[in-house]
Amino acid sequence: MITPKNKNNTVENVRNATKDISDIFRKHFYKIKSKYRYPYHVLRAVESICQCRTNSLGTQIYKCDSCGEEHEIAMSCGNRHCPKCQHEKRKDWLDKQIDRMLPIDYFHVVFTLPDSLNDLILHNQKILYGVLLKCVKETLIELGRDRMRADIGAIAILHTWGQNLSYHPHVHCVVTGGGINVDSKKWISSKKGYLLPVEVMSTLFKGKFLSYTKELQQKSTKRQGKDIP
Ligand SMILES: [Zn+2]
Ligand SMILES: [Zn+2]
Structure with missing residues (x-):
């Protein structure tokens, strides 16, 4: 009213x-x-x-x-x-995420790609945004299991523009500071203030993105399609 x-x-x-x-x-x-x-x-x-x-x-x-x-x-x-x-929807979503938060540490992790890939992604947005998110998910799961022997949790958000409003696809993640141990199925926390080795995470993520993209390019060439220029 x-x-x-x-x-x-x-x-x-x-x-x-x-x-x-x-x-x-x-x-x-x-x-x-x-x-x-x-x-x-x-x-x-x-x-x-x-x-x-x-x-x-x-x-x-x-x-x-x-x-x-x-x-x-x-x-x-x-x-x-x-x-x-x-504005309202964003606020509702945020409130919902806050309600779901656990009494643990969380880490903010951002996955970015080099600007040289911008044209390729811009012209194949649907397929390559999917690849980007898939690589983020696989990187976090694999490293969580490898370094902590735990299944970690994350919320991933795709941003397609940078702060200066230029095209800059990247993914923000809120990652749990720990996870469910793959053997005991019990919660284990990560070290205080430390989640995963940044350089290893970056190398693994970029390697995955290039590998999946090349795979798509080869499939596209075989089909003589135009999904990937
Ligand atoms: Zn409107
Ligand atoms: Zn952003």
């Missing part, structure tokens, strides 16, 4: 709110749109973000139960790339 004094969500106030990505798109995107060839899903996402919570998508009128004052709320776009629409 909207309280009579809360007018923050009215169309006018939302429009006058602090500048965000939709303002940047509205101001600049349409000037550069014709200069480049954007994929359809990108154009659609930009359009949705520009229209989100404006009159373009229509409005709904809500009436306060107490005072009868009416409030006009602009409709949201619901696009999965829209920061306004995803």
Whole structure:
């Protein structure tokens, strides 16, 4: 319910709110749109973000139960790339993960690939994002078993852009500081402040990615397909 004094969500106030990505798109995107060839899903996402919570998508009128004052709320776009629409979902997801946390140490591990692979990945996103996540999973499982004799746990999140908004596919992992011992099936903790050897992890991960990618390339060449250029 909207309280009579809360007018923050009215169309006018939302429009006058602090500048965000939709303002940047509205101001600049349409000037550069014709200069480049954007994929359809990108154009659609930009359009949705520009229209989100404006009159373009229509409005709904809500009436306060107490005072009868009416409030006009602009409709949201619901696009999965829209920061306004995803804010609540992101918060819910985060709360859920926090609820699931165990009373143990966790480690933040980031897996990145060299920029020289960006073009290859950009043109084969679906298949190579899958390979990237598979390599992350195998690396953590194999090293966990090899160095700790334990099955460790992790949450992996794919990011496709870096902080400067350039294309930079990488995977963030929250990894348990320990795991279930493969013999005793009991929990064992990793050493204080130390999970796994970083260089070994990096070498294993990169080796796996190159190996799987080459394998796909060979299969593609045999099929004379165009999955991997
Ligand atoms: Zn939206
Ligand atoms: Zn990131």
